[in-house]
Each structure stands twice: as structure tokens, then as C-alpha cells.
Amino acid sequence: MEPPMNINVKDAQPGDAVERGIGAYLDEIVALRHDLHQHPELSFHEHRTSDIVATRLKSWGYEVETGIAGTGVVATLNRGEGSPRGEGSRQIGIRADMDALPIEEATGLAHASTNRGVMHACGHDGHTAILLAAARYLAEAGRFDGTLRLIFQPAEEIGAGARKMLSEGLFERFPVDAVFGLHNWPGVPSGQFGFVAGSAMASVDQCNIKIVGKGGHGAEPQRTVDPVLATASLITALQSVVSRNVDPQEMAVVTVGSIHGGSASNVIPESVALKLTLRAFNETVRGLLGERVPALARAQAESFGATAEVDYRRGFPALINHRAETDLARSVALEAFGAGQVVSDFKPRTASEDFAFMLEQKAGSYLFVGNGDSAPLHSATYDFNDAIIAPAARYWVRLVETFLAR
Ligand SMILES: [Zn+2]
Numbered sequence: 001m002e003p004p005m006n007i008n009v010k011d012a013q014p015g016d017a018v019e020r021g022i023g024a025y026l027d028e029i030v031a032l033r034h035d036l037h038q039h040p041e042l043s044f045h046e047h048r049t050s051d052i053v054a055t056r057l058k059s060w061g062y063e064v065e066t067g068i069a070g071t072g073v074v075a076t077l078n079r080g081e082g083s084p085r086g087e088g089s090r091q092i093g094i095r096a097d098m099d100a101l102p103i104e105e106a107t108g109l110a111h112a113s114t115n116r117g118v119m120h121a122c123g124h125d126g127h128t129a130i131l132l133a134a135a136r137y138l139a140e141a142g143r144f145d146g147t148l149r150l151i152f153q154p155a156e157e158i159g160a161g162a163r164k165m166l167s168e169g170l171f172e173r174f175p176v177d178a179v180f181g182l183h184n185w186p187g188v189p190s191g192q193f194g195f196v197a198g199s200a201m202a203s204v205d206q207c208n209i210k211i212v213g214k215g216g217h218g219a220e221p222q223r224t225v226d227p228v229l230a231t232a233s234l235i236t237a238l239q240s241v242v243s244r245n246v247d248p249q250e251m252a253v254v255t256v257g258s259i260h261g262g263s264a265s266n267v268i269p270e271s272v273a274l275k276l277t278l279r280a281f282n283e284t285v286r287g288l289l290g291e292r293v294p295a296l297a298r299a300q301a302e303s304f305g306a307t308a309e310v311d312y313r314r315g316f317p318a319l320i321n322h323r324a325e326t327d328l329a330r331s332v333a334l335e336a337f338g339a340g341q342v343v344s345d346f347k348p349r350t351a352s353e354d355f356a357f358m359l360e361q362k363a364g365s366y367l368f369v370g371n372g373d374s375a376p377l378h379s380a381t382y383d384f385n386d387a388i389i390a391p392a393a394r395y396w397v398r399l400v401e402t403f404l405a406r
Pocket residue numbers: 121122157377378
């Protein structure tokens with residue numbers, strides 16, 4: 001994709017050494033990104049990707065640990081007087097995700113997926129390529145004093161990879177003072193950086209509800225307990241949670257995404273099954289949804305003489321950026337790219353991201369990089385914008401050099 005005129009970072013910051021350094025092998029990185037795109041792998045199956053990442057990092061001089069959470073990779077580079085991990089030495093972690101989605105690609109691109117039914121529709125191939133581009137520069141020419149840790153995470157899409165890496169002692173084995181990550185964002189100008197202090201992405205929980213009545217002949221409803229009618233009432237009532245229970249100044253989403261019940265026009269079924277997604281920006285609202293939704297399901301069912309079986313599954317928490325690290329991350333972008341390329345108070349997103357688990361354990365910040373005018377994430381026609389690799393890699397380099405300043 002051709003980047004829009006207004007994002008030409010080359011013109012904005014002529015002669016930047018990092019940009020020149022990355023520019024020398026940018027073609028190679030773009031080719032690697034296309035290769036990853038052609039060979040997407042589902043969550044926890046990123047074997048080929050993980051091998052490529054580990055091999056490259058080793059060739060650039062990183063100490064590389066593989067097999068964390070199955071296919072996860074952590075690479076370490078110590079540099080300067082404080083290393084390795086001397087008194088007062090600082091350590092920074094940067095994370096990229098590696099997995100793809102079960103989507104049949106419909107872009108028609110030359111480098112489209114060759115793995116049928118699997119697609120990098122969220123740009124994790126791009127995130128991996130960006131971090132590798134930065135990794136190479138930092139190894140060859142990075143000016144820092146301390147410990148750099150690059151975390152290549154599996155299984156973000158199923159919300160399991162970060163948690164598994166943490167449960168396998170990620171930050172005990174590879175300590176960091178702060179951790180950072182990024183996501184490309186369609187609809188935001190290509191190469192523009194967005195920062196959010198505080199809640200940046202929503203929590204996600206799932207609730208499966210089964211309304212159980214008493215089936216029978218559609219012509220004799222008086223001899224049944226109709227779960228379809230009870231469900232219809234419940235779906236309407238559920239929309240009162242956001243409008244009547246949640247503080248109007250807070251964000252919450254209650255979506256009934258699936259409803260299944262019955263099979264014939266003249267039969268009242270035994271039960272109807274619903275699947276809901278619930279989202280919030282903080283634990284208070286999240287907890288409120290967790291109380292009100294099951295309570296309404298039970299009360300509504302009961303009012304019709306039916307019962308509700310509720311299976312509430314907590315997914316992952318809201319992603320909450322730490323203020324000091326977000327201030328630092330923003331200042332690095334402002335210095336490197338200028339105010340025109342930085343949205344200082346990017347709007348929080350109601351999508352979710354399992355980097356939230358890492359930010360529960362460590363200070364840090366998750367930032368956004370505009371992907372330009374592309375199809376949305378998780379769409380079969382989504383295309384990662386290669387024009388953002390260079391500025392985003394340059395950003396990681398500048399962040400590391402600032403965080404681990406000599
Ligand atoms: Zn995704």
C-alpha cells in the first residue's frame with residue numbers, strides 16, 4: 001500500500017541515523033514480513049515463525065531463549081558499563097505478538113497466505129517484523145547502557161499467550177523495569193503514533209446462558225414453559241444494564257452475539273442458548289457486569305417459570321497503561337517525529353489485548369501506530385501497511401536508547 005503523502009517521515013526528519021541504518025536492510029525486513037504473511041500460524045502453533053525469529057536474533061548476537069509458553073522467544077542484549085545487570089543497571093522489555101487468525105484471506109495479494117483458512121489479519125506479522133528491524137539496529141549500532149529484552153509472544157488472539165509466558169516465570173527469569181508493546185491501527189493515518197494514559201483497551205469476559213423451559217406443541221403453549229419468549233425478554237432487559245446500572249460516564253458493552261433455540265415453527269423447544277461478550281475499562285464496571293448479567297438472566301427466566309444456567313467466564317482485564325511510562329513513550333515519539341505525527345491522547349479502544357496481563361505485573365505502556373486507510377483488523381481483506389515498519393522500528397530504537405540512556 002502506498003503511504004499517504006503527509007506521513008513521509010524521511011522529509012520530516014532528514015538524515016536521521018537510525019532511519020538510515022534501518023533503511024539499509026528495510027527491503028530484507030519487508031520481504032521477511034511477506035514471508036511470515038504467506039505462512040501464518042495459529043495460536044500456540046507458531047513453530048516456523050518462532051524458529052525464524054530465534055535464528056535471526058542469534059545471528060545478530062542476542063542471547064536467545066526459546067520454548068517459553070511453547071513457541072515464545074525471549075532475546076537479551078546487555079550493553080555498556082552497567083551490564084550485565086550491575087548496580088543500578090536498567091532493563092527494558094519490548095513485546096511483539098506472532099500468531100494469526102482462522103480467517104480465509106481474500107486480499108488477492110502476491111504474498112497472500114498459502115496456509116488455507118489461516119491469515120495474519122491482525123498484523124502480528126508486521127509487529128514481529130518491526131521488532132526484528134529494531135533488534136538488528138540495536139545490536140549493530142544501538143547506543144544504550146543496560147539490558148534489552150525482546151519478548152516474542154505466542155497466542156495473543158486467544159488471550160492465552162501472555163498469561164502462559166507469565167506463568168512460566170517470564171519476568172522472574174527475564175526481569176525488566178518496564179515493558180512496552182504496540183498495535184497497528186487501521187483508520188489512523190499511516191505512521192501516526194497514539195498514546196493513552198490509563199485504560200487503553202477493554203476487559204473481555206464471556207457469558208453463556210441457557211434458558212431452560214419445558215418444550216411442547218406450538219399449538220398448545222399453555223402446556224409448556226416457553227424459553228423463546230423468556231429469552232426475548234431477557235435480551236431486551238440486558239440492554240438496561242449499560243443504560244441504567246453503569247455510570248453514564250463509564251464505558252461498558254453488553255453484546256448478545258449468538259442465540260440458538262428450536263428447529264421447527266410448530267415446536268416449542270426445551271431450551272435456548274445465548275452467548276454474550278462483556279467489556280469494560282475498569283474492574284469496578286467489569287464487576288458490575290459480572291453481577292447484573294447473571295442476576296437478570298436468573299430473574300427474567302424465573303418470571304416466566306423457566307430457569308437460567310449461567311456460565312460466566314472471565315477473560316482478560318482492561319489494559320491499563322502506567323502514567324510515567326506513557327509520558328516517557330509519548331515524549332520519545334514527539335522528539336523523534338514531531339507533534340504532527342503524534343496523537344497525545346488517543347481514544348481508548350473497546351477491543352482487547354492480552355498485553356494487559358503483562359501491565360498488571362510490570363510498569364509500561366501499550367501504544368498504537370496508524371495503519372492508514374486499510375480494511376479493519378480481523379477482516380479477510382485487511383492488509384498490514386509495510387510503510388509503518390521503518391518509523392515504528394525507529395521508534396523502538398529511540399525508546400530503548402532513551403530508557404537505557406548512557
Ligand atoms: Zn487480533
